[in-house]
Amino acid sequence: MAVDAGAQFHVLAVDDSLMDRKLIERLLKTSSYQVTTVDSGSKALEFLGLREDHSPDHHEMEVNLVITDYCMPGMTGYDLLKKIKESSSLKDIPVVIMSSENVPSRINRCLEEGAEEFFLKPVQLSDVKRLRPHLLKGKSKDQQLQEEGKEVDSNTNAIISTSNNNNKSKKRKAMDEEIAPVRTRLRFSTGSLTIV
Amino acid sequence: MSLTSLREQLKVLIDSMFTEGLLDQQFQQLQMLQDESSPGFVAEVIMLFCEDSERILAELAKLLDQPVVDFQKVDACVHQLKGSSASVGAQNVKLVCMQFRQCCEENNKEGCLNALDMVRRQYFHLNNKFGTMLQLEQSIQAYESKQQN
Numbered sequence: 519m520a521v522d523a524g525a526q527f528h529v530l531a532v533d534d535s536l537m538d539r540k541l542i543e544r545l546l547k548t549s550s551y552q553v554t555t556v557d558s559g560s561k562a563l564e565f566l567g568l569r570e571d572h573s574p575d576h577h578e579m580e581v582n583l584v585i586t587d588y589c590m591p592g593m594t595g596y597d598l599l600k601k602i603k604e605s606s607s608l609k610d611i612p613v614v615i616m617s618s619e620n621v622p623s624r625i626n627r628c629l630e631e632g633a634e635e636f637f638l639k640p641v642q643l644s645d646v647k648r649l650r651p652h653l654l655k656g657k658s659k660d661q662q663l664q665e666e667g668k669e670v671d672s673n674t675n676a677i678i679s680t681s682n683n684n685n686k687s688k689k690r691k692a693m694d695e696e697i698a699p700v701r702t703r704l705r706f707s708t709g710s711l712t713i714v
Numbered sequence: 715m716s717l718t719s720l721r722e723q724l725k726v727l728i729d730s731m732f733t734e735g736l737l738d739q740q741f742q743q744l745q746m747l748q749d750e751s752s753p754g755f756v757a758e759v760i761m762l763f764c765e766d767s768e769r770i771l772a773e774l775a776k777l778l779d780q781p782v783v784d785f786q787k788v789d790a791c792v793h794q795l796k797g798s799s800a801s802v803g804a805q806n807v808k809l810v811c812m813q814f815r816q817c818c819e820e821n822n823k824e825g826c827l828n829a830l831d832m833v834r835r836q837y838f839h840l841n842n843k844f845g846t847m848l849q850l851e852q853s854i855q856a857y858e859s860k861q862q863n
Contacts (some may be wrong), residue, residue, distance in 0.1 A: 537762040537798050544747050544755055589793075618797045640740050640801045643747070 527653045528552040532562045532586035532598065533616070538639070542585065542616075545646045554581075559593030562586065563601060566608055581611060582653050587639075588617035588624065596628060603632040612652040616641055717857045724850040727843065734806075736840050741803030757851065760844050763802040767837050770795045774830050778823065788826060789818035795833070806836045 529551045531542045539555040546553045556562050566581060584602065588595040595615050602608045615628045618639040625636045634652045637645045731737045748755040770791050777788050796811035798804075810833045817825030 535766075535794070535797065535801075537759060537766055537801055540759060540762060541744075541801055544752060547752075548747055618793075618800060639797065640743070642743060 526550070526552075527582040528554070528580055529649070530562060530565060530581045530584045531555045532557075532559060532584065532590070532595070534558060534587065534590045538587065538616075542641060545641060545643060546585075548643065549646050549649075551649075559586070559590060559595070559598035559601075562598055566602070566611070582656060583612045583614065583649060585614040585616060585637075585649075588615050588628070589619075596624075596631065599628060599631050599633055610656065612656065614649065614652075715853075717854065717861075720850055720854050720857065724847065724854065727847055727850065731840075731843055731847075736806055736843060737803045738805035739803065740800065744803060753855070757848055759802055760848065763798050763804065764841055764844065766798045767795060767807075767841075770798075771830075771834055771837065778826055778830060783821075783823050783826070785818045785821050785826075789815055792818060804837075804840055807833060807840060810836050 529546050531539060531546065531553060533539045533542060533555070534557050536557075539557065543553050543555050554565065556565055562584065566584075584598075586595040586598050593601075595617075599613050599615065602611060602613055609632075612634045613632065614635045614637060615633045616637045616639050617624065620638055628636055635645075635648060728737070732741075744756050744759055774788060774791050774795075777784060777791065792811050792814045796808055796815070799807040799811060810829060814826065814829035814833060817829050
């Protein structure tokens with residue numbers, strides 16, 4: 519599997535303004551993130567939904583963080599945030615909100631709904647640097663599970679041990695460190711699973 | 715016209731735009747984001763800003779030409795323009811937009827018409843300078859690629 523070592527994290531950026539999409543894309547690429555941009559909340563959900571159908575081996579297709587504008591026609595950034603947090607498959611994806619308006623009640627609402635950060639526009643390079651810990655958090659959770667020789671059962675979300683796959687999971691951990699972080703939820707082992 | 719003189723002209727132009735308040739620190743951010751991997755970034759953003767702005771200005775003229783003005787729609791448009799101008803670092807345009815929004819909140823048609831006039835003038839003044847800037851950049855880039863060959 520050919521993976522660009524620089525494109526470790528995949529960020530989905532949502533903004534109805536073409537200009538702002540260009541800007542956020544450049545900021546994210548400068549920080550070595552792989553970027554997909556869409557112009558609406560519904561397109562974002564479509565993109566995220568589609569990713570779910572793909573085998574998780576396609577690490578480069580996974581979305582590790584969503585950054586969205588607040589003010590958009592149709593589905594607002596807040597609506598999108600809610601939908602992501604309400605989805606059992608998407609809720610662990612960190613979401614960041616951007617807005618050109620500094621409205622404390624709006625900021626609080628978003629943070630309470632589960633947004634990791636709230637950036638005031640125009641977004642700066644220093645803001646984008648604040649994304650890294652949120653992305654690394656998602657990655658380290660997976661690594662912790664792997665180290666314990668455990669995985670999350672896709673149907674029940676229960677943590678199950680994969681004792682007969684210890685070697686494989688160690689290898690995968692080494693690989694994953696270089697390649698891309700894996701979501702904390704669905705994981706399909708190529709070997710057999712021991713359900714405790 | 716030598717390469718050095720072109721570069722000097724460009725520097726003088728951009729410096730004057732900062733001094734005049736046409737541009738602010740955000741434009742410097744854009745310049746910093748341009749590099750060998752994206753040499754046309756600033757030009758691209760400028761062009762998108764100009765397209766956006768002219769579309770919005772036309773829309774605003776239409777909205778304010780109605781017998782009964784929908785101030786919410788006007789405000790939404792100005793909000794967009796303010797956002798774009800902030801993103802490109804167009805300080806003066808952004809400032810006029812803020813005044814414009816104030817007039818919208820007061821449902822002040824006269825105020826809005828004056829503000830539209832002001833924002834139009836500020837925008838076209840900036841657009842003019844941007845045009846010169848991009849022309850100079852193009853000439854410089856043409857010179858530089860010729861030198862490499």
